[in-house]
Amino acid sequence: MPGWAADAGLSVQTDLANPSTRPGLRLPGRVTLTASLGALRVDGVRLGLVVRVEGADGGQSLVEFHRAPVAGPFVLAAGERRVVPFALPVPWETPLTVVADKAPLGLRMGLRTEVPMGSEPVRAPLGPAVAADELRPLFVHALPAQAGILDTLAELGFELRQAALRAGRLPGVRQAFGFHQVIGYWAAPMYAGPMNELEVTLVTDAYGVEAILWLDRRLALSGGGHTSISRFRVNHVGADRTDWSKVLDGWLRRAIDRHAAAASQFRAHPHLTESPQVSRRPDPQEQGGDPGATAG
Incomplete structure (x- = not known):
């Protein structure tokens, strides 16, 4: 379902070509924006990857660990529908949500879409608003x-x-x-x-x-x-x-x-909690591979 900016007359719909991906690939999809009440000035479109992280106190909180712009400023005319395609790079360090063909309940990831709008829209006198699309679930498989x-x-x-x-x-x-x-x-x-x-x-x-x-x-x-x-x-x-x-x-x-x-x-030494004998990290070796490859 589309997300709406409060009182702004803007609908935001995010669709993924495939919700499954891997670290280092690109996540293809599109964001569709529609101005339903009047013309709007959009300051851009941003995508973010969100996960639930456990804190030191045992509590959990949502953390956006990666954000990228997919469109710059533009104006939506009244009733206009605009499609913004994207191919979001998935960071190499992105955590897995599918482990050995299983999707543990504790591993949930979503894609969040944000559409900030200017404090002076083209027509209607609206205050600053941000349309946050519902999180789209992602399934990150292992390399x-x-x-x-x-x-x-x-x-x-x-x-x-x-x-x-x-x-x-x-x-x-x-x-x-x-x-x-x-x-x-x-x-x-x-x-x-x-x-x-x-x-x-x-x-x-x-x-x-x-x-x-x-x-x-x-x-x-x-x-x-x-x-x-x-x-x-x-x-x-x-x-x-x-x-x-x-x-x-x-x-x-x-x-x-x-x-x-x-x-x-x-x-x-009963207070020792970790082994002092940690294997040395090997020297980095640059290898081939295209960090911007797209999932097929």
Whole structure:
């Protein structure tokens, strides 16, 4: 249904060619504006991506993490209907809302349309107004490198526990946004001895994906809990030809070794909450690929 600017006589309708997309692609669609009462001066059309983020206090709030203009100022004549096509770039770091072919309830994303209007419309003496279109739901699917990691975890027996967006930045990790995505799993049987839970954060850029693995042992022999962190990186190029079972098993075994080593230090230092043995981030390698590709 169209959105309306209060008392302005402006209807705003946003339509997507396809609500499914991936990070790094472009989201095609159109915004249709109609002046129903009289001529209007429109200051532009803006699109924003909105998600629900969990704060440090456990509460949730809507956050617009990406905004882009798709049209500049123009005048709508009385009764005029104007269509504004767009191809919105989807940032590389956009969180996923579809994980291993599932859409967890905690992962919702919408497209918001805003149409600011001038304080002196062409005819009717209206005050400043902004028409905010209803949020259009989006479904963000994984890129091959992201899918290789998440799908293989499921194949190895890790059971999806939760998925959420948490406010805050990760120390030492280059991030575009002030929040990060956490995908939690119950440990697979073959890896369940040293850990109970695994949390995965994927930070993606134009060249690859940095995977941060959080291993958690709630009932350690020391009588407390222990969490350790390991980081790995994979490039987009060649991701579809990677032996992901071998890669993930290697990552997990190395992470478990660090986890066990840090656990011994944890017993000596009970206030230590993260492993000091974090794998070094590989040097960036520029790879091919068109950041502005359009979904087919």
